[in-house]
Amino acid sequence: MTDFTDEELALDPHFADQFEPGFRPACQLYLISPPAIDDGFLDQLAAAFDGGSVAAFQLRLKGIDDHAIAALAPPIQALCAERDVAFIVNDSIGLAKRLGADGVHLGQEDGDPRDAREQLGPKVQIGVTCHDSRHLAMEAGEAGADYVAFGAFYPTTTKETLHRAEPSILGWWTTLFELPCVAIGGVTAENAAPLVAAGADFLAVSSAVWNHPDGPKAGVAAFAQVLASKPPPPR
Ligand SMILES: Cc1ncc(COP(=O)(O)OP(=O)(O)O)c(N)n1
Numbered sequence: 001m002t003d004f005t006d007e008e009l010a011l012d013p014h015f016a017d018q019f020e021p022g023f024r025p026a027c028q029l030y031l032i033s034p035p036a037i038d039d040g041f042l043d044q045l046a047a048a049f050d051g052g053s054v055a056a057f058q059l060r061l062k063g064i065d066d067h068a069i070a071a072l073a074p075p076i077q078a079l080c081a082e083r084d085v086a087f088i089v090n091d092s093i094g095l096a097k098r099l100g101a102d103g104v105h106l107g108q109e110d111g112d113p114r115d116a117r118e119q120l121g122p123k124v125q126i127g128v129t130c131h132d133s134r135h136l137a138m139e140a141g142e143a144g145a146d147y148v149a150f151g152a153f154y155p156t157t158t159k160e161t162l163h164r165a166e167p168s169i170l171g172w173w174t175t176l177f178e179l180p181c182v183a184i185g186g187v188t189a190e191n192a193a194p195l196v197a198a199g200a201d202f203l204a205v206s207s208a209v210w211n212h213p214d215g216p217k218a219g220v221a222a223f224a225q226v227l228a229s230k231p232p233p234p235r
Pocket residue numbers: 030058060062090091105106107108109110127128129149150151159182184204
């Protein structure tokens with residue numbers, strides 16, 4: 001075991017953990033856009049980012065074609081870059097390539113992660129929806145995904161969901177695999193603790209931030225405590 005200075009340990013009591021084999025960083029927030037946006041969205045997004053640490057932002061605009069999304073994406077993408085937040089495009093490998101996005105999120109009907117890798121290259125993050133299926137998650141990992149997403153953990157009005165996942169799938173995944181996992185679906189600051197405790201690497205959240213009664217800044221800030229509720233587990 002390495003020796004650490006008092007200063008290092010005072011700044012972060014878990015500083016030493018990252019040198020342990022199997023270290024897993026603490027759970028982080030993955031913000032999903034509202035299903036539709038208007039002219040004021042950039043200010044809303046800036047406010048959300050002011051609320052606390054956001055690791056990734058996914059542009060998920062359903063029912064709008066890729067050309068329209070490409071037209072409105074640049075200022076959003078620039079804000080993400082300025083705030084050091086990964087900019088992830090939902091559904092479309094082609095749009096992710098056209099925009100030079102940091103990542104693409106693929107559902108089971110949205111394309112093959114292998115094609116995405118071929119078209120987007122080694123540096124782009126590829127995420128795959130795996131519902132509540134261990135099999136789909138292992139397939140996604142084998143296909144070269146950078147993260148797997150399980151859900152829906154709770155009821156949500158953001159999307160019609162056909163699958164319900166239990167926190168135990170996160171525990172199973174994190175015990176066996178290094179690949180990060182995302183928990184999605186109706187996640188709020190109030191119900192997220194079992195997901196964090198089970199080992200989720202990311203909480204993917206839309207409504208809890210955009211519909212927070214005190215605005216998106218408060219929506220992001222509300223997650224700070226639950227994200228910090230568990231030290232990074234060695235595995
Ligand atoms: C992080 C994350 N996880 C899951 C989804 C859902 O993707 P998909 O099943 O393709 O459904 P749509 O989002 O396309 O309606 C996601 N977008 N992001």
